[in-house]
Amino acid sequence: MDVEQNLSDQLERLEAGENLDAILKGLPDEEGTSIRLAAQIMALPKPTRNVSIVRSQHQKVMQAAQAMRQTKSSLFPLSARWLIPIGGLFILFAAVAGLLVGITWGTGEKRPVPVGIARDNTPTVVADTSPIFEGESVTGFLPTPVITTTNPQTAFLFSVHGIVQVQTKDGTWNTIQTAEIHAGQTFRTWNLSSAELVFFDGTTVELSQNTLVTIESLDFQPSGSRRISLFQPLGETHHRVVDSNTPSTYVVRTPNAQGEAKGTTFQVAVKDTENSSFAVVEGEVTVTGQQTTVNIVPGQITLVQADTGPSEPVVWIQDEGVVSQVGSTWLIDGVEFQLYEGTQILGNPQPGDMVAVQGRELGNGTRFADRLEKLMPALDNQFRLIGLVEAMGVTQWTISGQNIFVNEKTRIDSGVVVGNVVLARGFIQASGNMLVTDIQLLDKHTRFEFSGLVERGTENAWSISGISIFTDENTEIFGEPLPGDIVHVWGEVIEDGTWLAYSIEKVSLPGRFEFVGLVQMLDPWSIRGVSIRVNHLTQIDPSVDVGVMARVEGRILEDGTWLANEIQSLNGDQTTLTFIGSVENISPWVVNGLPLNLTEETVVVGDISLHSLVRVYAHPAEDGSWLVSRIEWLETAPTSTCIEISDVIVSLNELEITLQSGYVIPRTVAEISGTLATGYTVFAQLCFGLEETINFASITVVPQVEPTPQPEGEEGETVIICHIPSGNANNAQTLTVTTSSVDAHLAHGDYLGACQDNDSNGPPNDKDDKNPKDDKNDKNDDKGNGNNK
Amino acid sequence: MADLETDIIQRAQNGESKAVGELYMQHHEQIFRYIWSKVGDANLAEDLTGEVFMRMVSHISSYRPAGVPFQAWLYRIARNLIVDHVRKNSSTLAIPLENMALVQEQGISPSSEVENKMTIETLQKALNQIEHEQAEVIRLRFLVGLQVNEVAQRLQKTPAAVKALQHRGLAALRFAMR
Numbered sequence: 031m032d033v034e035q036n037l038s039d040q041l042e043r044l045e046a047g048e049n050l051d052a053i054l055k056g057l058p059d060e061e062g063t064s065i066r067l068a069a070q071i072m073a074l075p076k077p078t079r080n081v082s083i084v085r086s087q088h089q090k091v092m093q094a095a096q097a098m099r100q101t102k103s104s105l106f107p108l109s110a111r112w113l114i115p116i117g118g119l120f121i122l123f124a125a126v127a128g129l130l131v132g133i134t135w136g137t138g139e140k141r142p143v144p145v146g147i148a149r150d151n152t153p154t155v156v157a158d159t160s161p162i163f164e165g166e167s168v169t170g171f172l173p174t175p176v177i178t179t180t181n182p183q184t185a186f187l188f189s190v191h192g193i194v195q196v197q198t199k200d201g202t203w204n205t206i207q208t209a210e211i212h213a214g215q216t217f218r219t220w221n222l223s224s225a226e227l228v229f230f231d232g233t234t235v236e237l238s239q240n241t242l243v244t245i246e247s248l249d250f251q252p253s254g255s256r257r258i259s260l261f262q263p264l265g266e267t268h269h270r271v272v273d274s275n276t277p278s279t280y281v282v283r284t285p286n287a288q289g290e291a292k293g294t295t296f297q298v299a300v301k302d303t304e305n306s307s308f309a310v311v312e313g314e315v316t317v318t319g320q321q322t323t324v325n326i327v328p329g330q331i332t333l334v335q336a337d338t339g340p341s342e343p344v345v346w347i348q349d350e351g352v353v354s355q356v357g358s359t360w361l362i363d364g365v366e367f368q369l370y371e372g373t374q375i376l377g378n379p380q381p382g383d384m385v386a387v388q389g390r391e392l393g394n395g396t397r398f399a400d401r402l403e404k405l406m407p408a409l410d411n412q413f414r415l416i417g418l419v420e421a422m423g424v425t426q427w428t429i430s431g432q433n434i435f436v437n438e439k440t441r442i443d444s445g446v447v448v449g450n451v452v453l454a455r456g457f458i459q460a461s462g463n464m465l466v467t468d469i470q471l472l473d474k475h476t477r478f479e480f481s482g483l484v485e486r487g488t489e490n491a492w493s494i495s496g497i498s499i500f501t502d503e504n505t506e507i508f509g510e511p512l513p514g515d516i517v518h519v520w521g522e523v524i525e526d527g528t529w530l531a532y533s534i535e536k537v538s539l540p541g542r543f544e545f546v547g548l549v550q551m552l553d554p555w556s557i558r559g560v561s562i563r564v565n566h567l568t569q570i571d572p573s574v575d576v577g578v579m580a581r582v583e584g585r586i587l588e589d590g591t592w593l594a595n596e597i598q599s600l601n602g603d604q605t606t607l608t609f610i611g612s613v614e615n616i617s618p619w620v621v622n623g624l625p626l627n628l629t630e631e632t633v634v635v636g637d638i639s640l641h642s643l644v645r646v647y648a649h650p651a652e653d654g655s656w657l658v659s660r661i662e663w664l665e666t667a668p669t670s671t672c673i674e675i676s677d678v679i680v681s682l683n684e685l686e687i688t689l690q691s692g693y694v695i696p697r698t699v700a701e702i703s704g705t706l707a708t709g710y711t712v713f714a715q716l717c718f719g720l721e722e723t724i725n726f727a728s729i730t731v732v733p734q735v736e737p738t739p740q741p742e743g744e745e746g747e748t749v750i751i752c753h754i755p756s757g758n759a760n761n762a763q764t765l766t767v768t769t770s771s772v773d774a775h776l777a778h779g780d781y782l783g784a785c786q787d788n789d790s791n792g793p794p795n796d797k798d799d800k801n802p803k804d805d806k807n808d809k810n811d812d813k814g815n816g817n818n819k
Numbered sequence: 820m821a822d823l824e825t826d827i828i829q830r831a832q833n834g835e836s837k838a839v840g841e842l843y844m845q846h847h848e849q850i851f852r853y854i855w856s857k858v859g860d861a862n863l864a865e866d867l868t869g870e871v872f873m874r875m876v877s878h879i880s881s882y883r884p885a886g887v888p889f890q891a892w893l894y895r896i897a898r899n900l901i902v903d904h905v906r907k908n909s910s911t912l913a914i915p916l917e918n919m920a921l922v923q924e925q926g927i928s929p930s931s932e933v934e935n936k937m938t939i940e941t942l943q944k945a946l947n948q949i950e951h952e953q954a955e956v957i958r959l960r961f962l963v964g965l966q967v968n969e970v971a972q973r974l975q976k977t978p979a980a981v982k983a984l985q986h987r988g989l990a991a992l993r994f995a996m997r
Contacts, residue, residue, distance in 0.1 A: 034979075034982045034983050034986040035982060037986050037989070038985065041985070064989035064990060067989055067992060067993055068961050071942065071962060074938060076855075076962070077855055077864070079851055083865050083869070087868070087869040087872060088840055088847075090869065091839050091869075091875070092837070092840045094839075094876040095835070095839035096834070098877070550902065551899050553895070556902050561903055
């Protein structure tokens with residue numbers, strides 16, 4: 031019998047109540063010591079549960095289940111595509127004048143339900159959910175021990191993210207994690223912060239960021255009736271009001287207004303004293319302002335305007351889709367949305383990106399976008415490759431056996447040498463070549479980067495969006511950030527697990543996050559101690575599991591939660607390739623120009639056919655081909671992160687080129703063919719990266735009708751050279767490079783003009799000719815003539 | 820038994836509050852004990868236990884019986900919550916003085932509380948020094964009081980693997996407590 035089994039058997043005897051000395055008799059010392067230790071641990075006094083708290087929690091979870099059921103029953107069917115509420119997100123609206131605004135739960139005749147909207151107004155009454163009085167606590171479930179009460183005349187703030195404060199009697203603000211709130215108290219959330227307020231009967235109010243609320247009155251009667259009045263001068267709230275069998279009131283006031291509700295779910299947004307709106311998820315709400323009253327039903331929204339009162343209810347739109355056009359009119363999944371000055375745009379979405387849109391559809395069919403938020407950058411044509419650097423050349427690298435192309439615009443982490451594990455990101459070109467725009471070193475001491483809210487900060491210890499960040503004498507701090515500010519922080523998680531910042535810089539907007547860490551938990555996710563939210567758009571490497579080292583990338587939402595765009599396994603040195611592309615051929619498989627090898631073990635998700643958009647997870651096979659572990663069909667129509675436009679240069683300087691359409695192209699990412707000048711027409715291919723910025727641009731000057739003499743040697747002029755890779759003279763390639771880089775090429779043995787000998791093992795020159803850069807030059811001549819205005 | 824629980828879970832997923840209440844009553848004691856074994860503070864464990872079940876209510880619709888066992892799923896929620904709590908309150912998890920009243924209510928004398936506190940603290944420190952999985956097995960076996968098979972189910976391991984972790988964990992703990 032092995033020692034593990036024997037130890038287990040002896041421990042079972044101990045648990046069964048046998049005498050310890052009898053068990054230890056004859057056992058080896060080591061085993062005996064282990065059993066003694068286990069006995070000591072087992073003998074520790076164990077706390078028992080507080081009965082009143084157990085009763086209270088039992089009651090509370092049942093009430094929560096009931097509230098959840100009521101909310102779910104009100105959700106719109108998926109078929110009502112433009113009316114699907116996106117869980118947890120509040121509407122943000124625009125509009126207008128701050129008057130007296132109120133809402134009243136409609137008790138009268140119901141209005142017709144708009145087409146496509148499900149409706150369930152039947153109150154669900156469950157006997158065991160009636161309010162409890164006489165000494166029952168409702169607060170045992172709250173996450174700190176200090177909050178306990180038997181008083182139903184209070185509400186509780188919990189589920190706090192970021193900074194949430196309660197105002198004291200002397201007007202100062204106390205930052206809290208949870209708090210018992212009485213009538214008359216005011217509380218607020220900061221940037222990237224959120225909280226939930228729960229009343230005695232389970233009625234809840236979710237507060238979004240930058241929201242201010244006062245409980246004006248709060249009274250529960252033993253009969254079960256309820257009287258609640260809230261004042262909301264600013265921000266967004268989402269109310270789930272538990273239905274009551276007895277006469278009750280639930281009042282929400284915005285400046286100069288008041289109203290009532292019960293047994294309904296609705297949202298209130300107050301942009302400022304002159305802009306507010308109300309939308310209903312469930313039930314019916316009456317909104318009053320300027321002596322005008324309207325009733326709104328599920329799926330409707332009304333804007334309250336100065337001097338005119340609430341507008342006629344219109345269809346409330348919430349959906350997700352891919353942007354194919356920006357400007358004053360946006361096309362999202364082919365549907366037109368008008369923008370106006372009140373439209374809020376978050377995350378700078380670009381063509382190809384997935385966005386969440388919230389807005390309204392007027393009676394004449396015109397749709398206005400109130401809020402557009404980027405959900406996910408377009409990934410078509412982009413790839414991410416994690417692997418071992420085996421060779422580094424001027425134009426070609428080898429990473430885990432795969433040839434990738436770099437150029438002078440490729441951003442490469444300092445210190446990368448052969449033998450490092452790196453993450454390479456870039457585009458798969460039409461030829462199938464993998465052009466890298468960014469190479470990042472993935473060393474053991476994992477780096478991190480994110481933009482978040484400063485919750486606390488001392489000399490060398492900070493709390494930023496829930497993460498404890500430490501600084502040392504080398505940390506650079508810019509902008510004198512204070513609690514409440516948003517900062518961009520990057521650094522390294524050192525060996526003892528400390529997040530050490532290299533720099534902390536105050537910024538105006540939150541951005542993305544990126545870090546590497548051990549996956550501690552799935553569903554809900556926890557990576558390196560950070561709770562990570564995922565959704566249906568999150569790309570999760572199939573090999574990610576608990577215990578795997580993973581790289582996670584995403585953004586911090588307004589409510590302070592961390593939403594992942596991508597979670598990618600970094601286990602071992604295994605090379606992984608992830609990309610989204612269009613199926614160009616099946617049997618043999620080719621996606622985005624890359625030949626792929628699918629085997630019986632490949633997991634194929636969805637009905638994939640020619641031209642389907644798919645997400646591919648692959649690993650290199652020994653023969654250098656890509657072995658696909660998983661290929662998924664994506665519902666979204668194919669889009670490209672790269673756009674091609676013909677445009678006019680309106681200004682240019684040493685740093686940037688500005689086009690008439692508004693695109694500003696950094697010269698550092700631009701491949702330029704021809705001589706640039708203001709007023710010139712150019713043909714440009716622009717590619718957008720994860721940061722919404724242009725990270726690759728190919729600009730070709732269209733021959734001008736009246737060409738301006740070009741200054742000699744101006745930056746942007748190109749030269750054809752023959753490039754001889756270091757240590758691989760047989761792999762010579764004909765390249766077009768900028769004049770500024772010619773000296774560097776000549777210095778290591780390249781020569782001017784096309785290569786004379788094409789008989790090499792490297793990419794043949796005819797393949798070079800397929801390189802889009804060369805294509806562009808070729809196209810330029812053709813297209814340039816065609817586009818010559 | 821499994822069918823009965825599956826039925827309760829399905830009813831809970833359909834929003835039946837009574838079924839949710841049954842799940843709470845079935846599991847609250849062990850979840851409480853587990854959290855206490857991690858945080859060493861009974862009052863805090865009370866509160867976090869409540870929060871675990873509130874999260875259970877929020878997420879139960881996404882639970883799939885064909886995936887992890889329900890108990891294992893609950894333990895995941897608890898572990899995540901503890902991680903969150905530790906992250907937000909990185910200072911200390913020692914038993915606060917203000918909780919003495921509760922301890923007395925439960926019939927534990929102040930002197931034994933101090934003694935227990937020290938012992939629990941010593942144990943916590945030692946558990947933090949050994950491998951995570953080993954520490955989890957030690958907690959679940961000897962602080963929560965689960966049998967090997969039950970631990971295996973919650974950690975989604977084989978009983979043999981749990982026995983091996985138990986053996987190595989006790990050995991490592993002995994070393995850590997020296």
